[in-house]
Amino acid sequence: MFEALDQIFVTLKHQAVVFFPDAWQPLVSALISIAFIPLVFATLFAFVTVFERKGIGRIQNRYGPNRVGIPLTKIRLCGFGQFIPDGIKSLTKEDIVPRAADQAVHFLAPVVLLIPVLLAYAVLPMGRNMTAVDLDAGVLFFFAVGGAVELSVFMAGWSSHNKYSLLGAMRAIAQMISYEIPLILSAVTVIMIVGSLKTVDIVAAQNHYSFGLAHWFVFTPWGLAGFILFFIASLAESNRSPFDLPEAESEIVAGYYTEYSGFKFALFFLGEYLGMFAINGLGITLFLGGWTAPFSFLTWVPSYLWFFAKLMALVFTFIWIRATLPRLRMDQLMNFAWKFMLPLSLVNIVAAGVWHFLGAGWLRWVVCSALIFGSYAILGWGLMRNQKLGKRIYRFAD
Amino acid sequence: MSPAFLIIAIVTLFAAAAAMSLRNLVHCALSLVVALAGLAALYLQLDAQFVGFAQILVYVGAVAILIVFAVLLTRSDATPNQAILAPGWIAGIAVSAGVFATLGWAALNSPGLPKQMPPAPEATVKNIGDLLMTRYVLPLEVIGLLLTAALIGAVIIAMKEETPKSGGSRRESAPSEKLERTDPALRDCYEAKKGGGV
Amino acid sequence: MTPLQGCLLVSALLFAIGLAGAVTRRNAILALVGIELMLNAANLNFIAFWRYGPNPEALSGMMVVIFSIAIAAAEAAVGLALIIAIYRHYKTANLDEMKNLKG
Numbered sequence: 001m002f003e004a005l006d007q008i009f010v011t012l013k014h015q016a017v018v019f020f021p022d023a024w025q026p027l028v029s030a031l032i033s034i035a036f037i038p039l040v041f042a043t044l045f046a047f048v049t050v051f052e053r054k055g056i057g058r059i060q061n062r063y064g065p066n067r068v069g070i071p072l073t074k075i076r077l078c079g080f081g082q083f084i085p086d087g088i089k090s091l092t093k094e095d096i097v098p099r100a101a102d103q104a105v106h107f108l109a110p111v112v113l114l115i116p117v118l119l120a121y122a123v124l125p126m127g128r129n130m131t132a133v134d135l136d137a138g139v140l141f142f143f144a145v146g147g148a149v150e151l152s153v154f155m156a157g158w159s160s161h162n163k164y165s166l167l168g169a170m171r172a173i174a175q176m177i178s179y180e181i182p183l184i185l186s187a188v189t190v191i192m193i194v195g196s197l198k199t200v201d202i203v204a205a206q207n208h209y210s211f212g213l214a215h216w217f218v219f220t221p222w223g224l225a226g227f228i229l230f231f232i233a234s235l236a237e238s239n240r241s242p243f244d245l246p247e248a249e250s251e252i253v254a255g256y257y258t259e260y261s262g263f264k265f266a267l268f269f270l271g272e273y274l275g276m277f278a279i280n281g282l283g284i285t286l287f288l289g290g291w292t293a294p295f296s297f298l299t300w301v302p303s304y305l306w307f308f309a310k311l312m313a314l315v316f317t318f319i320w321i322r323a324t325l326p327r328l329r330m331d332q333l334m335n336f337a338w339k340f341m342l343p344l345s346l347v348n349i350v351a352a353g354v355w356h357f358l359g360a361g362w363l364r365w366v367v368c369s370a371l372i373f374g375s376y377a378i379l380g381w382g383l384m385r386n387q388k389l390g391k392r393i394y395r396f397a398d
Numbered sequence: 399m400s401p402a403f404l405i406i407a408i409v410t411l412f413a414a415a416a417a418m419s420l421r422n423l424v425h426c427a428l429s430l431v432v433a434l435a436g437l438a439a440l441y442l443q444l445d446a447q448f449v450g451f452a453q454i455l456v457y458v459g460a461v462a463i464l465i466v467f468a469v470l471l472t473r474s475d476a477t478p479n480q481a482i483l484a485p486g487w488i489a490g491i492a493v494s495a496g497v498f499a500t501l502g503w504a505a506l507n508s509p510g511l512p513k514q515m516p517p518a519p520e521a522t523v524k525n526i527g528d529l530l531m532t533r534y535v536l537p538l539e540v541i542g543l544l545l546t547a548a549l550i551g552a553v554i555i556a557m558k559e560e561t562p563k564s565g566g567s568r569r570e571s572a573p574s575e576k577l578e579r580t581d582p583a584l585r586d587c588y589e590a591k592k593g594g595g596v
Numbered sequence: 597m598t599p600l601q602g603c604l605l606v607s608a609l610l611f612a613i614g615l616a617g618a619v620t621r622r623n624a625i626l627a628l629v630g631i632e633l634m635l636n637a638a639n640l641n642f643i644a645f646w647r648y649g650p651n652p653e654a655l656s657g658m659m660v661v662i663f664s665i666a667i668a669a670a671e672a673a674v675g676l677a678l679i680i681a682i683y684r685h686y687k688t689a690n691l692d693e694m695k696n697l698k699g
Contacts, residue, residue: 105428137523147459150429154466158424158475170470197523224485297595367520407606414610418617430629433610433640438635444603444647449639456691461632461672467674468625472689483620490619499613504661506602511647513598519652526655526662534659542665548670552677558684562662573698577690594663 002300008127009304010035033132037121044308045273046083052319054079059323090266098161098259105159110260110267113152115277116145124281127291127304131200132176138199139191142282146237149275151175154248156268157256167256171330172239177234179243179339182344185345186226186233189352190217190286203290212296216289217379222352222366225376227287229345231314234283236337238276240324245330280306280314340379347375403443410436422477431462445518448526535582603644611637624679624689626670635668 004011013032020028054064066079075081082093094332097106125131135141191197194205201387206216217223236243247255257268284290288310291303330337351368358364413432420426434457441450469475484490505511530538597605611634618630639661648659683689 023468070553102422102424135447137451140448140451142521144455147455150459150463151428155428155464159468166470173467177463237527301588319510399597399599404597404601407602409691410680411606411609414613417628417629418613418621418632423623426626426629429630434636435634435686437610437640440603440606441643444643444660445649446643446661449643449658449665452662453639454694457632457636461669463628464672464676465625465632468679471680472625472683474623474625474689482622482685484622487620491616493619494612497615498608501611502605505601505608511598511600511601512650515648516650516652519647519655521652521655521658526658529655529659533661538658538665541663542627545666545670548674552673555674556680565620581613 002302006302006304008302009127014320020251029134030132033366034122037132038118041121041277042270044277044311045270046087047080048270048277048315049086049275050080050082051084051321055316055319056323059320068231072393084211087266090265090269093262095262095264096259096316100161101259102159102161105155106259107204107264109152109159110264110271111147112155113271114274116148116152116266117271117278119145119276120278124278124285125199125290126281126307126333127302130291130304133196134200137197139197139202139286142278143187145370146275146279147180149271152271153256156260160256160259162259165256165258168246168258172256174332175239175243175246175333175337178334178342179233182229182337182341183233183237185342186229186348187282187286189222189226189349192349192352193217197284199290203285206289207292207305209296214289214292214294214296216287216294217290218287218289220355222348222355223287224349225284225348225372227342228317228350229341230283230287231317233337233341234276234279235318235321236333237279238272238318240276240318240326242321242328243333245327246334276315276318277311280318282309284310285316335383335386339383343379344363344372344376347372400443406436406439410440421482423474424466425461427465427469430465431458434458434470436461446521448521448523532577600644600648603648604641607637607640607644610634610640622681622692623691624691624694625676627691628675628679630671631675632668639664655693 013029016032017025017029050065052068057064065082068079068081068085069076070081070085092371097103120142123135123142124134152178153169153172157165157172160166190202194202196202208215210243213219218227230238235241239246249259257265259269284307291307293299293301293306308368351371355364355368359366409535410433415427416429417426420429429524435454436459438450438453441447441453610677613634614630614637616630617633621627621630632699639646642657644662646655649657649684679689682694686694688694
């Protein structure tokens with residue numbers, strides 16, 4: 001019975017597809033898989049915006065939005081209907097474009113943001129047999145379309161013809177490029193161990209259990225280090241706190257989307273959150289076992305429920321970090337990426353190789369943990385040693 | 399030729415022509431991105447999946463952004479109001495037309511070209527990885543060295559040089575700073591240091 | 597016209613466009629863009645011949661293109677660094693004004 005529940009979406013799709021003539025069936029099947037993605041993730045986006053505001057509010061000891069239910073009815077939702085008036089507001093606000101702005105590029109920037117982000121969902125396995133497209137080079141495809149997002153940031157910043165926008169865009173691009181390297185390098189460790197770039201294979205490699213606990217990669221030393229590096233890098237890639245200097249409201253107004261209002265701003269907002277979900281989805285696939293259950297006695301729960309539960313847990317962690325940590329300055333951000341995360345991800349790759357070649361046993365646990373923890377300690381000590389915390393030194397502009 | 403191939407090819411060629419003929423350099427860079435993405439789509443049409451994705455990752459994600467940064471750093475992002483074509487541009491166009499004519503004639507009239515498409519090869523990432531580690535391991539290592547050399551070289555070439563002139567100007571101090579430095583009440587609050595520091 | 601000839605014509609036209617741009621435009625960066633287009637046209641040629649050639653199982657065309665993409669990225673980086681360094685000296689990126697060999 002639980003297998004049927006697990007595969008319910010797949011069977012529904014098959015039953016819908018057989019209504020069409022044979023020649024059209026692959027097309028219809030692909031269209032149904034594709035339609036699923038914006039529907040589900042846009043709804044999730046609507047829920048998460050309210051969840052974030054309430055979550056940040058509660059962490060900061062205040063209420064978030066807590067009054068809006070479904071409008072024109074008496075259904076009270078404790079504020080979770082907030083996305084409806086937000087959506088209406090963004091649709092009906094006047095779309096102001098500066099006169100000196102480059103009209104075509106200004107118009108295209110939100111579109112160029114959304115399309116690669118939506119494309120990235122195609123390779124995420126959201127349940128057993130529930131990947132939209134099982135590409136042979138799935139993870140490479142994900143990172144390739146992730147790189148296209150930087151172009152949209154530049155287009156938004158440059159076309160607004162505004163110093164703050166351009167500054168924010170340059171900072172955002174520099175940040176995204178710098179953090180792409182630890183992101184990809186920490187994903188490379190998983191790819192090395194699994195031996196395949198297919199996301200379905202990566203989840204299948206984590207799908208066995210020993211002593212009731214799943215073989216998720218996060219439970220190995222290199223996997224834990226890789227997951228933490230991937231998590232921090234994905235915070236930076238989605239421009240979330242503490243890496244949100246490019247869009248910091250108190251520093252450069254709204255950064256590269258200062259000059260966007262109305263629906264285009266809503267598209268940027270949507271693109272940013274969808275990007276956050278996509279990169280969390282990849283983190284779940286690579287390190288947290290995708291749609292597999294953590295304990296072997298819980299495998300009866302449908303696989304898509306596990307995927308979305310893990311996704312919500314990671315999104316909640318993002319929100320928690322945003323509400324807690326102060327913003328990093330640009331030079332601190334760049335130092336962190338190049339001097340700390342990049343060497344650690346290289347050491348992580350070496351540790352994963354050592355893990356693979358030492359064979360099963362307790363020795364590889366000890367060696368890999370020592371390698372990773374040792375290099376972390378040495379790097380941390382070395383980098384903190386140069387910081388002189390003493391009397392303030394002023395440098396004047398001569 | 400399938401209609402998909404024709405459409406992608408036409409879009410790529412238009413974007414490439416736009417990249418070379420628009421006035422504003424940033425528009426040229428953005429049309430170049432469209433041309434490169436079109437080429438990646440052509441590679442995907444020809445069953446070269448890995449190369450297509452690598453093309454997007456490297457060219458669109460990195461080289462295009464590099465070009466855009468260079469345009470901004472050399473202050474060429476405003477629409478130029480002088481001539482955009484070098485003198486003697488007619489000769490350039492004539493030469494490239496001649497090159498295209500020669501290549502096109504060779505492509506159309508060459509007798510040895512294969513006529514049918516052989517079955518799709520198994521260009522999986524695993525096979526590429528196997529080849530890279532066995533037959534092509536020397537080019538792989540050389541590429542690693544080349545990329546390291548290019549990285550270090552590019553950083554050194556583009557780095558700002560320390561000219562001796564900048565050291566002399568530091569010795570004069572601003573009037574406001576003089577006041578603050580001589581005020582005894584403020585002496586304990588901070589220690590003003592010139593130039594050096596973080 | 598076979599599909600292979602179609603691919604070759606597209607690649608030849610792309611090469612010619614890149615050559616025309618690299619030779620006729622005044623800005624140094626656009627010369628580099630033209631060179632990148634020429635490299636890409638050659639890559640397309642390699643992939644077309646690999647796919648339609650006698651032995652696609654050997655993946656040799658694909659390998660050449662992978663290395664070519666890496667080399668093109670390195671060359672773009674160094675070329676643009678050179679242009680930035682020259683701009684710092686001449687205060688312009690206009691190729692017609694970079695006439696002196698001595699700085």
